[in-house]
Amino acid sequence: MSYCAGTNKATVSVYVSDSIFEKIVSTSPPIDITLVHGQPAQVQGAGLDVANCGQLPNYGIYEYDGFVTFVSINVATPISNPAGFCAGSKPAVNGVTTPGINDVYHSSVQIIRQYSSDWVLSVIDANGKTITRKYPTEPRYEISCNDDCPEGSHKCTHKKYPGYCCVPCKEVGDRLKNMANKVGR
Structure with missing residues (x-):
């Protein structure tokens, strides 16, 4: 989804644990935002011709969903290969060598x-x-355009x-409601 089309500035306020962690400012709106949990390991290579x-x-x-290391392996080869094996490597994901035929x-x-x-x-x-920024816990973010306040707030x-x-x-309204309830008692 695009934000701040037709404006001069877009500000993304990123919250971690209900306090502003950082502000990301763009002077080239509109902006698009994606939030993804986790990234798979990516391995680039070529297969072994046995x-x-x-x-x-x-x-x-x-791609593998886990921490990847490589294990050295010897693969049996056809009888036509005098060595009888080929040396290569095989991925291990979270310490477990990938199984299967x-x-x-x-x-x-x-x-x-x-x-x-x-x-x-x-x-x-x-x-x-x-x-791109990484966060250890799920962040919450708000977008404001041209230094205006985010939706749901007052400047x-x-x-x-x-x-x-x-x-x-909402927060100010809840506080006022709470005070009114206390005064009305």
Whole structure:
């Protein structure tokens, strides 16, 4: 979803544990925001050709939901191969070597990105610039356009920088209701 179309500035206030953790400012709105929990590990490599102990042409990217390491393996080869085995590697996810008859044996492989259980917030502006941040817990965010207050709040002016503050309407309304109930008793 796009935010702040037709404005000059978009501000994303990111909250962790109900306090502002950081503000991400874009001067090229509109902006799009994505929030994703966890990123799979990405491994790039080529399969092992057991027939000749070479590399298969299936060089590609594989994803695993867990922390990836590689285990050195020896794979039995056809009788035509005098060595009797090919050396390669096999992924282990969270310490467990991947099982099965459709195993992925690699002749060459590298980890592009390791698994992360963090929350990843990405802000993409109209120019395609992406700002990405990771958080250990799920963040909450609010968007304001042209220094206006986010939806559900009221802008109050004062003498301190930046010359205004945003007061959350629901929170203030709840406090007023609570005071009125106490006075009415």
